[in-house]
Amino acid sequence: MKRLFGKKKEVAPPPSLNDAASGVGTRVDALDEKIKKLDAELRGYKEKLKTTKGNSKALVQKRAMACLKKKRAYENQRDQLAGQQFNIEQAGFAIESAKDTVTTVAAMKAANTQLKKQYKEFNIDEIEDMTDDMADMMEDMNEINEAMGRTYGVPDDVDEADLEAELDLLGEELEAEELEAEAGGTPAYLQPANLPEEPSGDVGEKKEEDKDEFGLPVAPQLG
16 A cells, blocks of 8 residues: 555654744844944945045945945844744743643642542531630649749738838948948947856956966966
8 A cells, every 4th residue: 555655754743932933033143143244334334435525435325325225124134033033932931821820720729639638537626625625724724833833921911112111221231331341340240249248256256367477377386
């Protein structure tokens, strides 16, 4: 059969948008190079027109006009190709956006299915009961901590004004003692208090011992 009808020709795949944009971009760059060369040529003609006269000037002007027409033609072609390149890029952007949208929708569907499956494992009533129990336990714990941190042995009817007055008085006493210590005296809290008085000479008076010139007791002499 292949010998009679021949082998079917394989159809080449169409070019991608990237290939098309790349090809058009190459042509745009080539036209830009041509336009730059024509600009340089036009500048040369402009300089010549300043110095030439008569028939030579008319010839230079004619060549300059032909160069300018060619430049305008290249610019129109460049603008058309640039418009094509922009449209191709926009089409590629639309395709990529559509792909991203399809991927996003698929991911959201999968997430929705997973969420529904997870929510089936929860019981709202049980969760509410659990949170209520937790709140009650936290309240009981706060009461326990408050009871454990309560201070005992401190009267509740103490007036804060009296405490402040006593504290101020204590501060004044401490300042007075510091001043006395700086003056060389003995602070009041270091002075002996409530000590018994020395016995008088009438009760159990002890005879003073004889002492030598060095203050030592003198031994009694015999005979």
